[in-house]
Every structure is written in structure tokens, then in C-alpha cells.
Amino acid sequence: MTIKNIKLGKLKKRSEFLYVRDGRYQAKPNIVIQMRAQSEATEMINVGFTATKKIGNAVVRNRCKRRLRELARALLPLHGKPGHNYVFIARANTAKAEWADLQKDVEKALLRLA
RNA sequence: UCAGAGGGUCGGGCGACCGCCUACUUUCGUUAAUGCUUUGACGUGCUUGCCGCGCCGAAGCCUAGCGAGGGCGGGAGGAAAGUCCGGGCUCCAUUGAAGCAGGAUGCCGGAUAACGACCGGCGGGCGUAUUGGCAACAAUGCGCUUAGGGAAAGUGCAACAGAAAGCAAACCGCCCGCCACUAUUUUUAUUGGCGUGGUAAGGGUGAAAGGGUGUGGUAAGAGCGCACCGCCGUUUUGGUAACAAAGCGGGCAUGGUAAACCCCAUCCGGAGCAAGACCAAAUAGGGGCGGCAUCACGGCGUGUUUCAACGUCGCUGCCCGGGUUGGUCGCUUGAGGUUCUGAGCAAUCAGUACCCUAGAUGAAUGGUCGCCGCCAUUAUGCUCUUGGGCAUAAUGUGUACAGAACCCGGCUUAUAGACCCUCUGAUUUA
RNA sequence: UGGGGCGUAGCCAAGUGGUAAGGCAUCGGGUUUUGAUCCCGUGAUCGUUGGUUCGAACCCAGCCGCCCCAA
Numbered sequence: 001m002t003i004k005n006i007k008l009g010k011l012k013k014r015s016e017f018l019y020v021r022d023g024r025y026q027a028k029p030n031i032v033i034q035m036r037a038q039s040e041a042t043e044m045i046n047v048g049f050t051a052t053k054k055i056g057n058a059v060v061r062n063r064c065k066r067r068l069r070e071l072a073r074a075l076l077p078l079h080g081k082p083g084h085n086y087v088f089i090a091r092a093n094t095a096k097a098e099w100a101d102l103q104k105d106v107e108k109a110l111l112r113l114a
Numbered sequence: 115u116c117a118g119a120g121g122g123u124c125g126g127g128c129g130a131c132c133g134c135c136u137a138c139u140u141u142c143g144u145u146a147a148u149g150c151u152u153u154g155a156c157g158u159g160c161u162u163g164c165c166g167c168g169c170c171g172a173a174g175c176c177u178a179g180c181g182a183g184g185g186c187g188g189g190a191g192g193a194a195a196g197u198c199c200g201g202g203c204u205c206c207a208u209u210g211a212a213g214c215a216g217g218a219u220g221c222c223g224g225a226u227a228a229c230g231a232c233c234g235g236c237g238g239g240c241g242u243a244u245u246g247g248c249a250a251c252a253a254u255g256c257g258c259u260u261a262g263g264g265a266a267a268g269u270g271c272a273a274c275a276g277a278a279a280g281c282a283a284a285c286c287g288c289c290c291g292c293c294a295c296u297a298u299u300u301u302u303a304u305u306g307g308c309g310u311g312g313u314a315a316g317g318g319u320g321a322a323a324g325g326g327u328g329u330g331g332u333a334a335g336a337g338c339g340c341a342c343c344g345c346c347g348u349u350u351u352g353g354u355a356a357c358a359a360a361g362c363g364g365g366c367a368u369g370g371u372a373a374a375c376c377c378c379a380u381c382c383g384g385a386g387c388a389a390g391a392c393c394a395a396a397u398a399g400g401g402g403c404g405g406c407a408u409c410a411c412g413g414c415g416u417g418u419u420u421c422a423a424c425g426u427c428g429c430u431g432c433c434c435g436g437g438u439u440g441g442u443c444g445c446u447u448g449a450g451g452u453u454c455u456g457a458g459c460a461a462u463c464a465g466u467a468c469c470c471u472a473g474a475u476g477a478a479u480g481g482u483c484g485c486c487g488c489c490a491u492u493a494u495g496c497u498c499u500u501g502g503g504c505a506u507a508a509u510g511u512g513u514a515c516a517g518a519a520c521c522c523g524g525c526u527u528a529u530a531g532a533c534c535c536u537c538u539g540a541u542u543u544a
Numbered sequence: 545u546g547g548g549g550c551g552u553a554g555c556c557a558a559g560u561g562g563u564a565a566g567g568c569a570u571c572g573g574g575u576u577u578u579g580a581u582c583c584c585g586u587g588a589u590c591g592u593u594g595g596u597u598c599g600a601a602c603c604c605a606g607c608c609g610c611c612c613c614a615a
Contacts, residue, residue: 011476014476014615016476017476048476049476050476057195057517058517059515062477062517063480063481066481067481069133070480070482073132073133073481074132099481099483
């Protein structure tokens with residue numbers, strides 16, 4: 001697979017997250033990924049991150065979002081589909097999981113969604 | 115040395131690869147508007163010039179924004195947390211001030227921009243040591259702790275128990291008087307009954323029963339008298355004061371509860387950076403002005419039995435106002451920090467020198483990996499008076515609590531581990 | 545981030561200083577041939593930790609948890 005020059009955008013508004021929630025999703029032990037085609041297709045991939053209060057305090061939630069952001073930056077240009085929006089949702093052990101396992105989960109989920 | 119209590123300081127380090135936010139600077143690109151310089155075309159004026167004015171265009175400079183790249187810097191805390199107090203700042207209200215209502219605070223002094231919360235002292239409480247004492251206890255020292263005005267302005271409350279719970283009160287008991295019975299020669303004693311009798315020592319109830327201990331006294335008792343302690347009043351001395359000490363006087367009244375209502379004194383306008391200021395798209399709707407239509411039909415309203423009549427509703431251009439999504443500012447130079455000196459017991463204050471030290475907004479300040487440190491456990495070795503100490507090695511999901519959101523002063527709460535100070539106890543050595 | 549409110553049995557709840565009502569549910573017993581109905585009985589760290597008071601679910605503080613409002 002050739003490495004494409006794909007720009008990553010951010011999801012910022014609640015309505016955008018709700019839009020993606022109605023699309024396809026893949027659940028893994030360490031992470032849940034949702035995906036849905038954009039209503040007006042562009043060359044960009046927009047991505048958002050979710051960490052609920054259930055998984056810990058502010059320190060844990062911020063760490064989860066930072067790790068997810070790093071995963072998205074590394075793997076979405078390789079395995080993501082342009083013109084789609086993605087939402088990465090942290091689970092209870094996202095903060096503690098091994099980095100290699102996280103990478104494996106994300107890769108598998110993205111390939112199955114593609 | 116160990117254990118406990120209280121207080122304070124710190125709160126891992128180095129490196130590699132890949133990233134994020136941001137100040138400044140620089141290069142390139144792009145956009146915008148104004149200005150300046152140079153220059154060209156056109157129009158026009160006259161004093162016909164290396165002229166002035168207007169307009170259009172090109173190039174360059176300057177300014178601002180955006181994008182990409184380079185350079186050089188910065189980038190979470192002691193609690194950033196809880197949001198419990200106080201202040202700055204902003205808007206609203208208010209002529210100013212006082213007051214009502216409501217709320218907060220409450221020994222004294224200091225400190226502060228301010229605070230109830232900070233500092234020091236006083237009084238109370240607890241622990242401990244020493245001394246005195248038969249003891250109860252008292253004095254003194256040390257440590258910890260303390261929301262601590264007024265109960266003699268008024269109202270209320272105290273279940274159950276108990277005779278009685280607030281202008282005191284007599285259940286048992288004790289004593290006295292009278293009567294009866296029994297014993298006795300009598301005095302007298304025992305038992306029982308009665309009394310507008312005395313009595314707060316003793317028993318019992320209770321959280322609390324109208325000073326405590328001792329002694330005298332008495333029919334029995336009682337501050338009834340006395341000694342000591344406590345209490346009240348007053349004077350003097352010390353202290354800025356709270357208060358303390360001493361003297362004199364008074365036999366003792368004034369029980370508790372105000373984190374019950376309340377009284378007294380002092381303080382408080384309200385909301386909060388999602389405050390507030392500015393820019394501003396699309397759509398819908400509002401107002402004003404202008405143009406077109408303003409014939410007919412129709413809708414709605416007034417009115418009416420109905421009709422008639424009157425008003426209003428259309429399209430389009432420009433402007434105004436409001437300000438939703440979004441954006442910019444507020445936004446970090448401030449009661450700022452660090453060092454040193456001085457004043458003060460301290461909180462804190464004054465001076466000097468130096469420094470600028472996060473500004474994000476689905477929210478940056480990191481992700482991954484390696485090495486070391488620290489801690490715990492185990493093993494081995496050495497040492498030592500047992501405990502223990504040191505060295506080496508291995509093991510470990512070990513290495514906390516926790517993430518700025520306008521800023522600051524306090525408080526409270528969470529916290530692996532390390533270090534320091536004070537006090538108490540135990541043990542060892544001298 | 546700021547501003548408000550609430551915690552009583554498994555559930556709904558009353559009680560506002562003096563032994564913590566009541567209803568539904570659970571469990572046990574009785575009535576009945578059996579079941580339903582009915583009757584009797586059964587259970588509380590009053591969120592937690594301190595303080596005031598003789599005495600605290602109640603009064604006063606500190607924590608913990610939950611809910612609501614302001615995009």
C-alpha cells in the first residue's frame with residue numbers, strides 16, 4: 001500500500017460525533033472505532049476521540065486521548081479511507097495496555113472497516 | 115537506636131526516534147486596503163511647463179492577515195482538586211447616606227488590599243513530669259487542643275426516672291412532741307399511729323438536686339460558727355488589652371442550654387471571564403426610504419341579518435437595528451518571583467540587586483523505547499552485643515496523589531517515598 | 545468552568561432535639577383440600593467523620609456520592 005498524503009481533520013461538535021455514531025463500528029478489547037462516510041465526500045479523514053468519565057479521572061482520560069491521537073496519526077494514513085469520519089473511543093484498559101497490543105487492535109479494526 | 119504525636123521542605127534523572135501548542139525572528143507564496151515613490155496611457159485646465167488636477171494600469175516599498183518552511187527560546191501543581199471564605203477585575207443597579215429584611219462574625223492584641231480561617235498572647239480542657247499533701251487535690255514546667263460576647267432584658271426547652279427539675283421541694287431516713295401497747299418498781303426503752311413539727315447530714319432517681327473538704331456545734335441537722343479551697347463585690351499593683359496577683363469586705367446569692375428564639379457590637383448592593391467589549395456569513399423574521407404594481411379576484415380584521423364601506427396582506431433595490439453558528443480581544447507584568455540585608459517572638463513589613471517564568475479552547479504542555487536512581491522481597495557474603503548495618507545479585511503489571519482554563523491571599527481534602535525540627539515513651543552506652 | 549439542590553429498609557417515603565410512622569416488596573407462620581385474598585410476625589452504621597448538648601436522623605462544620613441549571 002502506497003503512503004498517501006492524507007490530511008487529518010478534527011471532529012469538534014457534538015452533532016458530528018452523533019453523526020458518526022450511526023455508522024459502522026468495530027469493538028476490540030482495548031478500543032472501539034466508529035466510521036461513517038462523510039455526507040459531502042472530501043479527500044480528508046476527520047477523526048475524533050472520546051473518553052468517558054467511566055474510565056477514570058482527568059489524568060487518565062487525557063492520557064487515553066493522547067495515546068489514541070498518536071495511534072490515529074500513525075495508522076490512519078495507512079489504513080483509513082479518505083472521505084470518511086472516524087471516532088476512537090477509549091475503554092477501561094486503554095491507559096494500561098501494551099503499546100503493541102493497541103497497535104494490533106487498531107490495525108485490525110481499520111482493515112475490517114475498510 | 116526504636117515507636118508515637120505535631121510541624122516543615124522536596125516530590126525522580128539522563129538519552130534516542132517521532133509529535134503538539136506558543137513568543138520572537140527570517141524566507142517564500144497569497145490576499146486586502148490605505149499611503150508613499152517611480153513610471154505609462156487617457157481626460158481636462160491654463161501661466162504651454164521637466165506644469166497642476168482627475169481617473170485607470172504596472173513595478174517597488176511599507177502595514178496587516180493567512181499558508182508553507184527555516185532559526186532560536188518557552189511549555190502543569192503542591193495541591194493545578196474541593197469550590198469553603200476573602201479580594202482584584204467586568205457588567206448591572208444606585209444622587210449620596212442611613213435604615214428595614216436577610217446573612218455572616220464574636221476572649222484580647224497584631225498583621226493584611228481584604229478575610230472567620232494568618233501570627234502572638236489570655237482563659238478553659240486533656241496528657242505528662244516534679245514538688246507539697248494521709249487523701250481529695252493544688253502549684254509549677256513541657257506538649258497537644260480549644261466556634262471562647264451576653265443566661266442579672268425577655269420567651270422557651272429538659273423525654274424517662276424521681277417526693278421534688280426552678281418565686282424550690284420532705285418519699286425513705288434522722289430528730290422532737292403527743293397518744294396507744296409491751297417490758298420495767300420508776301427513770302427509761304422497743305413497736306405502731308398522729309402532727310399546717312424540725313431537718314438537705316445519709317439512702318434512692320437522674321446528665322443535672324441550690325458550693326466542696328475538715329472541724330466545732332446541735333434534739334437531729336444546717337455557712338449556724340471557724341480554717342482552707344471555690345464564688346461575688348470592691349480597692350491597689352502589673353499589663354496596650356484579654357487577664358493575673360495581692361489586700362479588704364460578704365456566708366453564698368446568680369443551676370444548665372444562645373452550633374434554641376433572642377439581645378448587644380461589627381461587617382455585607384447583586385451577578386459572575388459562559389463577566390464583558392468588538393467583527394460578522396447563510397436562512398427566517400422586524401423597521402425605514404425609493405421604484406413597480408396598486409384593475410380584478412382572494413385571505414384576514416372592524417362592522418353587519420346580509421350587502422356595502424374602511425384598514426391590511428404583493429414584488430424588488432438600498433439602508434438601519436437585533437447578533438444565532440463562527441471569530442478576535444479580555445489573557446497574562448502581577449497586592450509577581452528569587453537572592454541578600456534590616457525590623458519583629460511570629461504572621462508580616464521595608465530596602466537592594468536580578469528575572470519575565472504556560473496561555474490551551476473536543477482543550478497543547480506529549481507518545482514509544484532504553485539506561486540509571488529510589489523502594490520492597492528473596493538469596494549469598496562480611497560485620498556486629500540480639501535487634502541491626504554494609505556489599506553484591508535476582509525478582510517486581512512496585513515508583514504516589516493528581517492536569518492550568520481570568521488572576522491572587524487563605525482553608526480543607528488526597529498523596530509512594532526521602533530529608534529536617536520539636537515533644538513524649540522505651541532501650542542501650544557513657 | 546461557574547451556579548443551585550438532595551442523601552432515612554430492596555423501592556416509595558413521614559419524621560426537624562427525647563424509643564425512627566406508614567405503604568409496596570421479601571421471608572416465616574396461620575386460615576384453606578390447594579392457590580389467591582385476608583390475619584399475625586420479621587428487618588435501619590438515618591451517606592460518612594467530627595463537634596455542640598444530659599441526649600443528634602434532626603443543630604453546626606469537614607468529606608463522599610448523586611441530580612439539576614447556564615453551550
